[in-house]
Amino acid sequence: MTKNYKEYAVYLKALADETRVKIFDMLAGGELCACKILEEFEITQPTLSYHMKILCESGLVTSRKDGVWMKYSLNEKGLATLTNFFEGVRRG
Known part of the structure; x- marks a missing residue:
């Protein structure tokens, strides 16, 4: 299996900020409205x-519009990767 280091780097760059790590x-815990x-x-x-x-451009988070609010959730594919x-x- 070929590793996609470019994709990993995008994810890690997105998480290289304390605020984004906390949001992630x-x-x-599930989908959240931007207001929450x-x-x-x-x-x-x-x-x-x-x-x-x-976070959305990295592929770790997805968004959807719900009326006037944006709702965000983890992208399960990005999280799995x-x-x-x-x-x-860890396995080496």
């Missing part, structure tokens, strides 16, 4: 949008 962890995510931080809505754009990478590293 929050989404492990924003409540956990002392940042502006545009700053949250910036972080969500990075990242998990497999780390499991492979």
